[in-house]
Amino acid sequence: MAENTSDRRPPFGVLLVTGSQTHQENYARGFAADSRCRLIGLTDEPDVPLRRKSLNLQLAAELNVPLLEDFAVAIVRDDVDIVCVCCEPERRSRVVAAAAAAGRHVYIDKPMTTSVDSARQMVDAIQRAGVRSQMFSLVRSPVAQRAKEVVDSGRLGTLYSLSCELMFAKGIAGTADLSQPRQEEATAGNFTFLDSKRELFCVGLYPLVLYQWLTGAAYETVYGTTGNYFFREHQQNNVEDFSSLLLRMTNGVEGTIFVGRAGWSSHPSHGVHQIRLTGSEGSILLDAYRPRLEIFSDAPPFQQPARPHPEDPMGFWSSTVQENGIAPKESWWPVASPQQSDMACFVDCIEQDRESDVSALVGARAVEAILAGYRSAAAGQPVSTEAFPPEPAGSL
Secondary structure, three states: OOOOOOOOOOOEEEEEEOOOOOOHHHHHHHHHOOOOEEEEEEEOOOOOOHHHHHHHHHHHHHHOOOEEOOHHHHOOOOOOOEEEEOOOHHHHHHHHHHHHHOOOEEEEOOOOOOOHHHHHHHHHHHHHHOOOEEEOOOOOOHHHHHHHHHHHHOOOOOEEEEEEEEEEOOOOOOOOOOOOOOOOOOOOOOOEOOOOEOHHHHOOHHHHHHHHHHHOOOEEEEEEEEEOOOOHHHHHOOOOOEEEEEEEEOOOOEEEEEEEEOOHHHOOOOOOEEEEEEEOOEEEEEEOOOOEEEOOOOOOOOOOOOOOEOOEOOOOOHHHHHHOOOOOOOOEEEOOOOOOOHHHHHHHHHHHOOOOOOOHHHHHHHHHHHHHHHHHHHHOOOEEOOOOOOOOOOOO
16 A cells, blocks of 8 residues: 555645546646645546547646546555546446555545445545545535534524425426336436436435535435436436435434426526525525625526537536537626635645545445435335444544
């Protein structure tokens, strides 16, 4: 095993795994914007398809960093401290495990994996190596920070329930065949496709992390439904574009989530994002777009693309949205903005030698709840989750 980098000091060398048409387009620039970091290069496993190799080369060129062909050599370079992993979720576990075994801290795209076993293997590898880990989430968003302040203040009394509605406003909606209801399956093959994703897997991850972050508790039971209301692409790939879950947490708190993708024209900005907190002394509804600045002008209104991007009809990636000439929505502007990027928060954890509040274990628990949701939706009844070991003391 390579030397552990926990005693290093800035600047931290960041190695990128996987390139364009992934969230690496955003994460890499987030790390590059932090003066405590420098990008070392971009690498990937040697047997990736030619299309992926081309996309890796594309982002490396955009960032002006070398493309490092040998993944095994790249992760043990002396100048690498952090490995930012954005490969497909089906192979994230082994990539993260290899980086952790090399003594490197790992920043992981969400959701972490597609199975409970691979999530456990990832968590075990990280804990065995003694490195820091963090999975991307939305807990740095202003609405999540407001929710945390309310819960921690105690002004709601004993917390009884949490509810979150999160609907992404991307893609050209209205193409689903509503006469063809889809029956959920207990186990899934693929979770992501070129033209669609499982939206419980993709979007549901965010509130499932949020609830752990707010309460410090894990999940006991999940009662889920999935549906198809918006997109032909999801139906053709036999995956859902909407899901709802009823959850019971280990501390007795009840939770509900309503998540999915509803199309560019469904919302003046990025989509509905609301959190309701209910306790013994009251309840509060928090909206990511309240307060907001509404702009009325003679500027042309937002127009969704006449034709979807052939490689990204849902608008997943910044690069393809730009290539398709989709202008940003300008009529609603949230007043608040994140105080710090998620990447900067992870660098703080490394500098201060402390566990992240969204460690790999938090991500693993979210994966288990997601997979339990699919089992529940297929069976039409609540199911129990598998118990992950407790988080190390002081990490939440």
